[in-house]
Amino acid sequence: MPFSSETTALGKLYTTFRPPPIVKLLLIFLSTTLRIVSLRSLTYLLLLNSIACVVFETPLSDILKGTALTYLLRSLFELFSAGVAFLVLHPGSLPANLKGFLQMVWIAQFHSSRQETGYLGPGVLTPRPGQTPYATTDLYQNQLTQSSPPDVAVYLSERLALFASTSSPVSLRTETVYIQPQPSGNLHVILHPADFDRVIASGWGEAHSRAGKNVCVPRTMALVYAPREYGEVCGVMRVVEAGARFLGEVEGGGGGEVR
Known part of the structure; x- marks a missing residue:
């Protein structure tokens, strides 16, 4: 052991x-x-x-x-x-x-959450419709199918930039929460263990291929699938906000559930 x-x-x-x-x-x-x-x-x-x-x-x-x-x-x-x-x-x-x-x-x-329930409230993430996209298994772990249309990818990048630049319930720099999206529109988010399970169960993402296997890759780093339409950007942003609240605990922030 x-x-x-x-x-x-x-x-x-x-x-x-x-x-x-x-x-x-x-x-x-x-x-x-x-x-x-x-x-x-x-x-x-x-x-x-x-x-x-x-x-x-x-x-x-x-x-x-x-x-x-x-x-x-x-x-x-x-x-x-x-x-x-x-x-x-x-x-x-x-x-x-x-x-x-x-x-x-x-x-x-070393980081472990002070709360057990996570930050994604019940019913926040509805099941992602459609089949699971394919992704690579290397460090980049880029999504290979079901990429975001160019206009949706641009909209997601704008929402992420706005989220990182505005004041939020957490004191941590929110850029550390997610990895800048790949051209296909997918991104990596570090989550509370309970939220990580919710994202996987609802079909919005999968575990990073090196999660917990590399000293630098947290066990709860998820590959969040690219949004295929404008409505799915809202779901991705809820996951990003949950990651921000989780890592906000490092600097004494945090807060309630994402709604």
């Missing part, structure tokens, strides 16, 4: 914990190491090193050093892949610097 469950259990504490960047970096590195350590992998690695100890007469101290070095290198590789994911997923939202990277990884690793 992975040791990362212990860090997840402390999520509510980290929600209101605002350490300086250097402390964030150290905690993220520790969390990354714990995330890739499991009893099975540790057992296999110790067994492999023990065989090397017998065959090559390696001291026990070298076995322990080799085990620690292996996980250190794996942690560094995880952070490198997280940096690549950050640059790929977040052009134009979070600043493409160390501060923006730490903020995104911090949200992905």
